[in-house]
Amino acid sequence: MxxxxxxxxxxxxxxxxxxxxxxxxxxxxxxxxxxxxxxxxxxxxxxxxxxxxxxxxxxxxxxxxxxxxxxxxxxxxxxxxxxxxxxxxxxxxxxxxxxxxxxxxxxxxxxxxxxxxxxxxxxxxxxxxxxxxxxxxxxxxxxxxxxxxxxxxxxxxxxxxxxxxxxxxxxxxxxxxxxxxxxxxxxxxxxxxxxxxxxxxxxxxxxxxxxxxxxxxxxxxxxxxxxxxxxxxxxxxxxxxxxxxxxxxxxxxxxxxxxxxxxxxxxxDGEGATKFVEVRVKGGKSKEDSRNIAYSIANSPLVKTALFASDPNWGRLVMAVGKANAAIDTSKIDIQINDLLLMKMGQIEKNYTEEKGSVE
The missing domain is CATH 3.60.70.12 (L-amino peptidase D-ALA esterase/amidase)
Incomplete structure (x- = not known):
């Protein structure tokens, strides 16, 4: 112990x-x-x-x-x-x-x-x-x-x-x-x-x-x-x-x-946990909206399986953001993992590759 x-x-x-x-x-x-x-x-x-x-x-x-x-x-x-x-x-x-x-x-x-x-x-x-x-x-x-x-x-x-x-x-x-x-x-x-x-x-x-x-x-x-x-x-x-x-x-x-x-x-120390992930949401209309989006990502089984496998399936992050109980303008969404930008203004970042995503 x-x-x-x-x-x-x-x-x-x-x-x-x-x-x-x-x-x-x-x-x-x-x-x-x-x-x-x-x-x-x-x-x-x-x-x-x-x-x-x-x-x-x-x-x-x-x-x-x-x-x-x-x-x-x-x-x-x-x-x-x-x-x-x-x-x-x-x-x-x-x-x-x-x-x-x-x-x-x-x-x-x-x-x-x-x-x-x-x-x-x-x-x-x-x-x-x-x-x-x-x-x-x-x-x-x-x-x-x-x-x-x-x-x-x-x-x-x-x-x-x-x-x-x-x-x-x-x-x-x-x-x-x-x-x-x-x-x-x-x-x-x-x-x-x-x-x-x-x-x-x-x-x-x-x-x-x-x-x-x-x-x-x-x-x-x-x-x-x-x-x-x-x-x-x-x-x-x-x-x-x-x-x-x-x-x-x-x-x-x-x-x-x-x-x-x-x-x-x-x-x-979570049961079965292999990774520690911090989710940050900025720019929401309210704290409640930002919190709802964060929990939608963190609690998504599909996001969890992708993280477990180091699978660069960023579409699951988009899905989790989109289903959150929050006011969202999808044309203004940026998604980033560590320093790697995946999505810019609601569209895939032009320099993003799956190889880069799997490393993060």
Whole structure:
């Protein structure tokens, strides 16, 4: 198992983490706990899938309490399509953590990922919680990154230091995801923390806007998971107030870099993926039109097969652009792969050859 990047640091002040093998998966880390300091600010975005899993529903409700002390994450079972029993199980898991920590159950957010439709084994989680608390440590990010993966072939972790007011502010993020990747308002599962100080409203805004620019701009298979969630925690223990510019802009850029790295890692680890492709659309009448054209290209099975085979069949790109739900003037369309121009003003570029196309 390889980490996505080498970390120059592996702790965020105010965050402790642990991961163990509870038995939900065979002989693998599958249960994680993240503890946050009392004054930590927690923001989250969740899947828009109508079949949102039980932990998503419970986390949404608990987040209304404005106080979050623990994140409980399991892999191996999604606790999705499990009805009221699934909600009761997720709530009981929160209650078990709360009783051990001496907090309210609403201060615990549950997250699950794995097989859909099977009941989550509450007993295995309950039995493992004391061991999780004993293992809590500041340098547990890598173990937690391993514990949350399912079909992933690699862990996904990214970190950045940002200098603000002559102090080093730290950001660490982890993610999992390989299939069911076309998020809508969130990602598969991702957890980020910074020791910057952010107010809740600003934290919410940063997370939403950055998700829109990163996790909401990726696709592997065009499917949105039932369990997608992305969490941003700010502990404030760096002593750096980032609630006003220019500090706000600096922390936003650092968080963007971490989330972009994680989003790219998810695509590169996509189930069956052999190539990483970035689609850029410029000059659309609106952002929505440009986004629709980009996804029409990225999700096209015919485009994917051409890319897989390095087949210079640029007509498939034309097809994908043309079928997009967008206002398009075909006489003004240019299509380019890297530095190679294929189409100019709606017609094949006169110097283009298939030999050049296959190289790109």
């Amino acid at each position: 390889q980490e996505e990047e080498s970390l120059s640091f592996n702790e965020i002040r105010g965050v402790r983490l642990a991961a163990i093998a509870s038995g939900l998966k065979k002989n693998l880390l599958d249960l994680a706990l993240i503890e946050l300091n009392e004054r930590a600010v927690c923001s989250a975005v969740f899947t828009q899938n109508n079949f949102a899993a039980a932990p998503v529903l419970v986390s949404r409700e608990h987040l209304k309490s404005k106080s979050c002390r623990y994140l409980l994450i399991n892999s191996g079972n999604a606790n999705a399509a499990t009805g009221d029993e699934g909600i009761r199980t997720a709530t009981r898991c929160c209650q078990s953590v709360a009783e051990m920590a001496g907090v309210m159950k609403e201060e615990v957010l549950p997250f699950s990922t794995g097989v859909i439709g099977e009941p989550l084994d509450y007993q295995k989680i309950q039995d493992a919680i004391p061991s999780l608390f004993k293992k809590l440590a500041g340098d547990g990010w890598t173990d937690v990154a391993r514990a949350i993966i399912t079909t992933d072939t690699a862990t996904k972790i990214s970190a950045r230091e940002v200098e603000i007011d002559s102090k080093k502010v730290k950001i660490i993020g982890i993610a999992k995801g390989s299939g069911m990747i076309q998020p809508n308002m969130a990602t598969m599962l991702s957890f980020l923390a910074t020791d910057a100080s952010l107010e809740r409203d600003l934290s919410d805004q940063i997370l939403f806007e950055t998700c829109e620019k990163t996790f909401n701009r990726i696709t592997v298979d065009g499917d949105t998971s039932t369990n997608d969630a992305c969490v941003l925690v700010s502990t404030g223990l760096s002593g750096v107030d980032c609630n006003k510019s220019p500090q706000l802009e600096l922390i936003k850029q650092g968080i963007f870099q971490v989330m972009r790295n994680l989003a790219m890692a998810i695509v590169k």
